Amino acid sequence: MxxxxxxxxxxxxxxxxxxxxxxxxxxxxxxxxxxPDFATVEIGVDAKGATPAAALDSASAAAKAIIALAAEFKVPDADIGTTAVTLQPVTRTIRQPDGTQTEKPDGYRAANMVRVRLADMARLGELMRKALDAGANRIESVGFGLRDxxxxxxxxxxxxxxxxxxxxxxxxxxxxxxxxxxxxxxxxxxxxAQPYLAAAAPMRAKRSGAPVPLVAGTIESAxxxxxxxxxxx
Structure with a gap:
């Protein structure tokens, strides 16, 4: 309009x-x-392991499941991409009897995030829910835009x-x-044209249940x- x-x-x-x-x-x-004529969502996983390899392997397995799920939704390879892979040591705080604190190694944490661009926006909530069931535990953002x-x-x-x-x-x-x-x-x-962002902040996602309700809104140009x-x- x-x-x-x-x-x-x-x-x-x-x-x-x-x-x-x-x-x-x-x-x-x-x-x-x-x-809008497409939606984007960043889905991924945080995983913890005793060793760097264990943490990264766990995150990678979930990311592979997300990519495979996107393929099941007929998303072209060009519309699927990795946005972040991180690995870092984790420590926990130990309080000593004298009141001092020390940091003790407590394994490793890895993350793997995948961005999916979906043309069938009506199925976005279903994609997000099934991704959680496949092992994802992070949803960074949801956005809507125009291909042209x-x-x-x-x-x-x-x-x-x-x-x-x-x-x-x-x-x-x-x-x-x-x-x-x-x-x-x-x-x-x-x-x-300004894209509409349905969720801009990182959030932890809950598993199992109904598809996530989403409203695409409109894209405004001036x-x-x-x-x-x-x-x-």
Missing amino acids: LCAGPVLAQDGAGVKSAIQDGRISVTGRARAEAA PDAAESAVRVAAMKDARAQAGHLAEAAGVTLGRVITIQSPPQGG AEVAATFAIAP
Whole structure:
């Protein structure tokens, strides 16, 4: 859905400020909302082991299960990727009788995170639940986006330009002049379509139960165009 945002002068002073030296300068604005066409989720596992190899092997086994599960959901290989693999020693605090504390080695902790991009967004909650059943215990984030954000950005820039032309036409009519050709157009970067993040913070996931409820929302794009038009003779 495209929404243009005209900003029209309300009095003579406003018209004069926009019409100078035989030119009309305006700023057109537009916003657009589109339904996302894919979802991303980062799923992984934290595993602890007595040795580095034991911890890493445990995390790797769960990551392999997540990757295999994504394949069962018909996710292409290009839409599955590892985002992080970590391994670090773990210590525990020992309090001594004299009140001092010491750190004692307590095994190793490994993590393996996998990002999955899913086109069938209706099955995202099911994918997450089955991943937990397969051994995952971490869900870092869920997001929704557009595979072709450039198309959305182009459409909203066109709408912003139409808004600029409409404003210029209204100002020309109010001033009793005829709108001429476009002299300059400036469209500063707007940051592109903004993805919707359903969960941005790390969280521990619970196993077993119903699919996770999720709402995709919409992706918003915005554009601003500064245009200067000549006044026709």
